[in-house]
Amino acid sequence: MKKDIYDVEGIKIEVERTDKDDKDAERRKTAYMFKVIREQSGMNRTEFAKWLGVPYRTMQEWELGRRQMPDYVLRLIAYKVANEKREGRI
Numbered sequence: 001m002k003k004d005i006y007d008v009e010g011i012k013i014e015v016e017r018t019d020k021d022d023k024d025a026e027r028r029k030t031a032y033m034f035k036v037i038r039e040q041s042g043m044n045r046t047e048f049a050k051w052l053g054v055p056y057r058t059m060q061e062w063e064l065g066r067r068q069m070p071d072y073v074l075r076l077i078a079y080k081v082a083n084e085k086r087e088g089r090i
Helices: 025-041 045-052 056-064 071-086
Strands: 003-008 011-016
Touching: 003 025, 003 071, 011 025, 011 071, 025 045, 025 056, 025 071, 045 056
Parallel strands: none
Antiparallel strands: 003 011
């Protein structure tokens, strides 16, 4: 299957291309991208939720694709992770 490469605030993420008729594809793509960003931080879900100041359950719902995360939130989180990695704080 073909993959698309996304650059989310400096974090490169490969996502499998989906059928255009798939209504849930965007939600799953965002959930996958969020998971990759969290993994880039080196933290588990609990640590990441505390670090972001986001309720664990909300973060879990985003990562599992049960709730759609706003695109601007994904970009802000990616920006924070990229900057903290660059500064050597994570």
